[in-house]
Amino acid sequence: MAQSIKVEIKRQSNPNSPATTEKFEVPYRSGMNITSLLGEIALNPVDVSGKQTTPITYDSNCLEEICGSCAMLINGKARMACSALVDKLRGPNNDQPITLAPLSKFPVVRDLAVDRSVLFENLKRVKAWVPIDGSYDLGAGPRQAPQIQEQRYPLSNCISCTICMEVCPQFNDVTNFVGAATIAQVKLFNIDPSGSVLKEDRLRALAGDGGIQECSFAQNCVQACPKELPLTEAISDMGRDVFIQQVKDLFTR
Missing domain, CATH: 3.10.20.30 (Beta-grasp domain)
Structure with missing residues (x-):
């Protein structure tokens, strides 16, 4: 048989x-x-x-x-x-x-x-892109040091599968947490020499409702990620940067 x-x-x-x-x-x-x-x-x-x-x-x-x-x-x-x-x-x-x-x-x-469009709405919310529209010649972009390239490459491997959001206990309708993928993309573009022009905007977005403060650091995301992205490292780094940005904003208003 x-x-x-x-x-x-x-x-x-x-x-x-x-x-x-x-x-x-x-x-x-x-x-x-x-x-x-x-x-x-x-x-x-x-x-x-x-x-x-x-x-x-x-x-x-x-x-x-x-x-x-x-x-x-x-x-x-x-x-x-x-x-x-x-x-x-x-x-x-x-x-x-x-x-x-x-x-x-x-x-x-x-x-x-x-329908996983919530991820793409979150990416728009944090401006996860390099702000160059390509409609005119800007000349050569700034060079990236090898150390920056090594940090950015693993983060650039995100495939938007939303598995990190599926396994996260904090991703739900109550918290509106943006999820690990969005936070990792903030780090990816913040350390890009061209993308860093929007760094403060991205950090302020992560400080808002559903932002990085909702993360309970369960680490389910880093275990489940099919591309083995350093998600918890990105969350820690962005948590620090968000705090520093909030302090700066407090004393510059």
């Missing part, structure tokens, strides 16, 4: 409909990841009872852990579907079902797809 993979998927046809769980069995192939597993279901969307259903809706793009779009709960853990291997998810006897669910802290769009 051919080996099969048991999958249980939490589904929701629209943001207001009740959630249900559908079970599938998919033919096993060596080296499958969760994305390819969902692709197999799309080829033959029939559940274990033989009932015809619809393909699973989920976000995906690069298939190589760069775009950050395929984050979901896999066996209850926030992970990237493209890098989660089936062989490591089926238990020691390869008989445990794999469970898939949408990230729990973001509004569901459909099935495993969620």
Whole structure:
């Protein structure tokens, strides 16, 4: 008998409909990841009872852990579907079902797809960009010292997957905490020679409602980050800089 993979998927046809769980069995192939597993279901969307259903809706793009779009709960853990291997998810006897669910802290769009626009609103709030629009020739930019490049490179690897926000106990509707990814991007652009022109604006934004003071330093983010960003280090550094900026503002008003 051919080996099969048991999958249980939490589904929701629209943001207001009740959630249900559908079970599938998919033919096993060596080296499958969760994305390819969902692709197999799309080829033959029939559940274990033989009932015809619809393909699973989920976000995906690069298939190589760069775009950050395929984050979901896999066996209850926030992970990237493209890098989660089936062989490591089926238990020691390869008989445990794999469970898939949408990230729990973001509004569901459909099935495993969620609305993560809050991250991008937070990035706009802290002006996480270099303020050069490229519409005219500014000449050569300031040089970056190798020490600055070494600090910035790990932070530049953020893929906006929002896993750090999903696992953070402080990221919720009560605190409106901006999350570790946003704070790390503030550090990334504040230590950029061109981006530092907006440094004070970014620090003042982090001092506001839902800012860095909401962080409880649980460190879940740094443990869960698929790109191993130095998130807790960034939070500590920005906490110091926010405090210094507040003192400066206190005595210059």
